[in-house]
Amino acid sequence: MTRGWIGRRRWAIGPDTEPDREPEVYAVECAVCRARSSDEESERAAQDWIFEHARYRPAHHTYRLSTVRPWRAVMVP
Numbered sequence: 523m524t525r526g527w528i529g530r531r532r533w534a535i536g537p538d539t540e541p542d543r544e545p546e547v548y549a550v551e552c553a554v555c556r557a558r559s560s561d562e563e564s565e566r567a568a569q570d571w572i573f574e575h576a577r578y579r580p581a582h583h584t585y586r587l588s589t590v591r592p593w594r595a596v597m598v599p
Contacts, residue, residue, distance in 0.1 A: 531597055538594040546591050553584035565589075 524535050538544070547561045548568035552575055559571035565587070572585050 533595055534598050535593055535595045538592040540594065543594075544592040546589060548590075549588050551586045551588065552579070552582050553586055554582040555579070561590075 545563050547563065548565045549559050549561050550568045550571050551558045557575060559568050559575075562568040562571075568587065576582055
């Protein structure tokens with residue numbers, strides 16, 4: 523956890539580990555044509571999109587994997 527001050531209060535931020543947290547989301551984007559997969563809850567499902575995309579676009583070799591990971595800010599006593 524990273525700690526910092528907001529006003530006169532001490533806060534900590536870090537990955538959200540609460541049971542009701544949002545899921546991590548993964549998506550892949552083609553760096554050539556900017557086509558993008560849908561948001562997936564597994565990295566593997568997002569990566570599978572690359573094979574489907576490259577099947578019809580064999581010259582597209584470069585991709586970006588984006589991950590959205592929920593974080594939480596809490597006041598420190």
